[in-house]
Amino acid sequence: MTVHDTAKQLPEIPVLLDHCRAMAMVEAILDPEGTERYHSFDSTWSETEETALMRDGSGDEYAVVFCPAGAYIRGFAHESPMSPYEADDADTVWPGVLDDVPEAFRPQVEEPAFSDEEGIPVVTACLWRESGDDRWRAGTIEFPESDEGVEPDEYVADPDGAASLFRLLADRSAESYREWAADYYDRPVDLAAVRHIFAMLPLTAEVVRALNSDLTLDDLAEDIQEIGYPAA
Numbered sequence: 001m002t003v004h005d006t007a008k009q010l011p012e013i014p015v016l017l018d019h020c021r022a023m024a025m026v027e028a029i030l031d032p033e034g035t036e037r038y039h040s041f042d043s044t045w046s047e048t049e050e051t052a053l054m055r056d057g058s059g060d061e062y063a064v065v066f067c068p069a070g071a072y073i074r075g076f077a078h079e080s081p082m083s084p085y086e087a088d089d090a091d092t093v094w095p096g097v098l099d100d101v102p103e104a105f106r107p108q109v110e111e112p113a114f115s116d117e118e119g120i121p122v123v124t125a126c127l128w129r130e131s132g133d134d135r136w137r138a139g140t141i142e143f144p145e146s147d148e149g150v151e152p153d154e155y156v157a158d159p160d161g162a163a164s165l166f167r168l169l170a171d172r173s174a175e176s177y178r179e180w181a182a183d184y185y186d187r188p189v190d191l192a193a194v195r196h197i198f199a200m201l202p203l204t205a206e207v208v209r210a211l212n213s214d215l216t217l218d219d220l221a222e223d224i225q226e227i228g229y230p231a232a
Contacts (some may be wrong), residue, residue, distance in 0.1 A: 002141075002143055002158075002163075003075075003162040005162070006127065006169075006170055007138050010170065017071075018200050019169070019172050020041055021174070023041075024037075024189045025041075026181065027176075027210055028227065029215060030185050030189070032184045039052070040170075042224070044229075049066065050065075051064065058166060059079075059202065060164070061075070062166065063113075063114060065108045067108070068131070069102075069105055070104070071125065072105045072108040072126075073086075075126070075166060076123055076163060078160075081144045082124040091120055092120070094124065096139040096142065097125070097141060098139065100139040112223075113190030113219070124160045125166075174191060174194045177193045177194060197229075200230065201230075202230045203217065203229060203232060204232045216232075
């Protein structure tokens with residue numbers, strides 16, 4: 001599995017936007033303090049951009065930037081053999097990952113928040129889709145392979161980290177997300193409430209209580225505004 005496989009599994013931009021917004025809303029309810037949130041969403045990232053963020057707390061992360069040009073996805077798997085810090089030519093992005101990105105997404109490629117202190121983009125997987133395009137695209141990449149006769153390890157089987165990084169973007173079912181969230185947050189997660197939010201229905205006090213009985217709709221006012229989620 002590589003970023004090219006992920007590109008075939010991603011939906012149209014508006015569908016992905018709603019899905020990212022929904023995951024962030026569920027987790028704002030599950031983790032109101034925000035200390036362990038895996039997915040977040042900033043509807044005011046800039047005057048023209050909204051951004052979905054994932055951080056797993058162990059060094060893996062992604063960002064999906066929704067902008068007038070379309071959508072740009074940057075993923076980083078810290079143990080990937082394609083990491084700028086693991087490649088033989090250290091401190092450089094793996095060839096092909098960013099080479100074919102259209103000029104329209106140059107601001108996202110060069111975004112300081114997505115680079116290290118030396119200005120090197122922190123990326124192992126990149127996808128993009130321009131407004132009006134009919135598919136997601138990725139660069140022409142020669143992926144690393146295992147030595148001949150050696151069983152591929154998990155990092156070579158998923159060389160750029162795309163399969164693990166973007167799993168919940170490729171499989172957008174409420175059931176898969178609920179299973180993941182229950183494991184990650186180590187608590188029961190109400191499936192009906194997840195389905196309600198994944199359908200982008202207005203958030204209600206009942207849905208909030210189903211996910212977190214200690215929380216009220218008013219408690220979520222700032223998160224709702226930041227995420228841009230509809231509320232009743």
